[in-house]
Amino acid sequence: MSDLAATPTDRRRPRRRLAVLIGLLGTFLLLCCGGGTLVVLSGFAGDGDDPAVDRLAADACGQGGVVDANGKLPSVDSYGPDKIRNAAIIINVGKQMSVPPRGWIIAVATAMQESNLTNLGNLGSRNDHDSIGLFQQRPSMGWGKPEQLRDPAYTARKFYEKLLKVTGWQTRPLTDAAQRVQISAFPDAYAKHEPIATRIVNLLTNGAARAVNVGNQLRCAAAGDITASGYTRPVRANIVSGFRTSERPGHNGVDLAAARGTDIHAAANGRVLVARCDPAGDGSYSCDVDGYPGKGGCGWFVDILHAGNIITRYCHMVRRPVVKVGDLVQAGQVIGQVGTSGDSSGPHLHFEVHVNGNRGSAGAINPAPFMSERGIPLGGKA
Structure with missing residues (x-):
């Protein structure tokens, strides 16, 4: 038996998606320091004619709290109120420029890598000589004048x-x-900031x-949609x-029928880490036939590594996956088909989410809240 948990299906607990109540919330304000600019943020991100329609997805799909205009700005992990203000x-x-929320995540993650969300002054020879501001943009490379690049709003607009x-x-x-904008010496460094930037x-924005x-x-994600979070x-x-x-x-995922x-x-x-039959066995084991409870293993399965050392797993495929180890895949790309190979009592997808790059049981978390937080509630009939 491999390090994968046994994954027989269990059809006793069907769940239905809850209906979503949509309410119209007021616009909230954030007073943000930077170039003397008064920053006004709405709880939505669209730019249509009807504000109620614009904030539909943020209010209906989001579960994040609205920032109190009269209170202090929050901290998120190591990012204190001043950094959150930036x-x-x-x-x-981004909203003023009609950039979709996906762009906001990219921009925030980039600034996290370049400056730790700190409005940097001229760091001299310690940091690319004339790099300035949230994105370490350089006057010598045509980004703007030094005094302009010290204005967070200006530097964000240039990004x-x-x-x-x-x-x-x-x-x-x-x-x-991000790399196509920044042309960084460390092009892979931005990815690790994506989960916190999303948060x-x-x-x-109350869930944009x-x-x-x-x-x-904005609207809630439907089948096949990719949210601004990238899921x-x-x-x-x-x-x-x-x-x-x-x-x-010991059931380290959820079964989707x-x-x-x-x-x-x-x-x-992400990048494909594993695409094989589990377990390989001694030659008498086959993933090309239907499995049964107690047979053991995931059958044909795939593991994919995503930003932030998140791993997703897809078990019991009907045949060999259509991707192979090392392939770079995009959100929504077909990687295989549902089957019932391995330890399974009927066709379904066993889906797992693992954190900290840990493919074992210790790294497994509940996929349902993880996906809901990214705007993709699991469930719903095909």
Whole structure:
């Protein structure tokens, strides 16, 4: 038996998606320091004619709290109120420019890498000589005058102007989109900031990172949509067995009861770590036939590594996956089809999420809240 947990299906606990109540919330203000600018943030991100429609997805899909205009700005992990204030300026400039929320996440994550969300002065020879501001933009490279680059709003606008010129930036991996703007000596460094940048955007906008931008209006994600957080449903199907239930404490994922042959999609951009039959056995074991409870293993399965050392796992495929180890995949890309190979009593996708790059049981977390936080509630009939 491999390090993978046994994954038989359990159809005793079907769940239905809860209806969402949509309320119209007031606009809230954030007073942000930077170049003497008064920054006004709305709880939504669209720019349509009807504010109620614009904030539909943020209010309906988001669970992040609204920042109290009369209170202190929050801290998020190691990012205190002053740094969150700079993130708010970046987000607000993006909204003013009609940049979709995906761009806000890219911009905030980039500033996290370049300056730790600190408005840097001229660091001299210690840091690329004339790099300045939240994005370490250089006057000598045509980004602007030093006094301009010390204004967070100006420097954010310059970042977005270049980002919008990147072909397909909304569907590119965050680190790729950021690198095409920044031309950094460390092009892979941006990716690790994506999860926290997503949290910050959700907090300051009441959940815009959980939404889908369509025609400059936000709405809740539907089947096949990719949210601003960069995630999508692996399949659209009801959850029929939950994570580590009292009946099955060793069940390290959720079972989604999709029909045999249903396409399975990568939940987010990433790199394939594993694509094989589990367990390999002594030659008498086969993943090319239907499994049964107690047979053992995931059958045909795939593990994908995503930004922030998140790993997703997809088990019981009907045949060999259509991706191989080392492949770079995009969110929504088909990686295989639903089956019932391995330790399984019927066709379904067993879906797992692991943190800290740990593929074992110790790294497994409940996929349902993880995906909901990214705007992709699991469940719903195919």
